[in-house]
Amino acid sequence: xxxxxxxxxxxxxxxxxxxxxxxxxxxxxxxxxxxxxxFSLDEVSARSKVSKSMLSDIERGRKCxxxxxxxxxxxxxxxxxxxxxxxxxxxxEVVKSQDLARKxxxxxxxxxxxxxxxxxxxxxxxxxxxxxxxxDSHGPNVWEYIMIIDGVFTFALEDEEYELRSGxxxxxxxxxxxxxxxxxxxxxxxxxxxxYGG
Numbered sequence: 001x002x003x004x005x006x007x008x009x010x011x012x013x014x015x016x017x018x019x020x021x022x023x024x025x026x027x028x029x030x031x032x033x034x035x036x037x038x039f040s041l042d043e044v045s046a047r048s049k050v051s052k053s054m055l056s057d058i059e060r061g062r063k064c065x066x067x068x069x070x071x072x073x074x075x076x077x078x079x080x081x082x083x084x085x086x087x088x089x090x091x092x093e094v095v096k097s098q099d100l101a102r103k104x105x106x107x108x109x110x111x112x113x114x115x116x117x118x119x120x121x122x123x124x125x126x127x128x129x130x131x132x133x134x135x136d137s138h139g140p141n142v143w144e145y146i147m148i149i150d151g152v153f154t155f156a157l158e159d160e161e162y163e164l165r166s167g168x169x170x171x172x173x174x175x176x177x178x179x180x181x182x183x184x185x186x187x188x189x190x191x192x193x194x195x196y197g198g
Contacts, residue, residue, distance in 0.1 A: 022085065023064040029084050031059040033077055048076025087115070100126060105133040111191075119197035127153070127188040132181040137174065143195045144174040151188030154181040 034044055041059075045052040050072050057063040058073075065073070074081050093112070100107040107126040114121040127133075138144065146155065147169040155162045155170055156179040164170060172178070174194070182188045 019064055020061075023058075024061045025087050026065065026070070026084060027059045027061040029086065030055070030073065033079055033084070034059075037077060039077065044073070044076055048072045050076070105131050108192075114194075114196070120193055120195045123192050124149075125190050125192050127151075127180060127182040127190070129182055129185045129187065132179060132183075134177060134179045136177055138194060139196065140175050141196070142174045143171060143197075145169065145171045145191075145193040145195070147191045149189040149191065151182065151186050152184050153188045153190060154183055155179070156181070 034041070039047075041052045041055050044050070044055055048055075050069055054063065054065070054069065055073075058065050058069075070081060070084065074084060095111050098109050100109055102108075105127070107128075109124040110121075111124055112120075112122040146153070146164070148164045148166055150166050153164045155164060157172055158176065162170060
């Protein structure tokens with residue numbers, strides 16, 4: 001996997017928890033922005049009113065700053081909060097074959113975790129024969145895209161029901177209760193994309 005070269009870039013693979021991942025991203029971004037602006041830790045400390053030791057710990061990924069501390073840092077170095085939280089752009093991200101993991105009634109393969117830059121996550125899912133799952137809203141502005149790889153998939157939204165076969169797809173606003181079902185004797189395989197962009 002090739003990434004844009006950043007100083008002391010932190011790994012962000014699945015060995016890290018979400019908190020560890022965002023802590024590493026903040027530290028990497030803070031150090032890069034500080035160096036780009038030619039600031040020492042002392043200067044950033046004076047500008048932001050955040051202690052030098054705290055700034056050093058943040059840059060090294062040892063401490064996850066509070067929102068109040070992040071706000072002070074952003075004010076001190078003149079950068080927006082989203083910019084400080086932005087994960088490094090990846091030129092190429094390759095997903096190798098993975099084992100399926102159980103998530104509720106589905107067996108899923110996480111292809112691409114939620115990404116703040118694209119506002120989406122992508123999974124490959126298997127729904128076993130005879131399974132029917134009803135799920136609540138994914139959020140007020142979340143769109144879901146389901147593409148059937150193999151099998152016959154039944155999808156219901158409110159009073160409408162749709163049967164989809166291999167090669168077919170459905171897109172819907174996932175802000176209300178909906179049902180996924182496999183009413184056949186064979187597995188259903190599908191790609192599922194959740195888009196949080198509104």
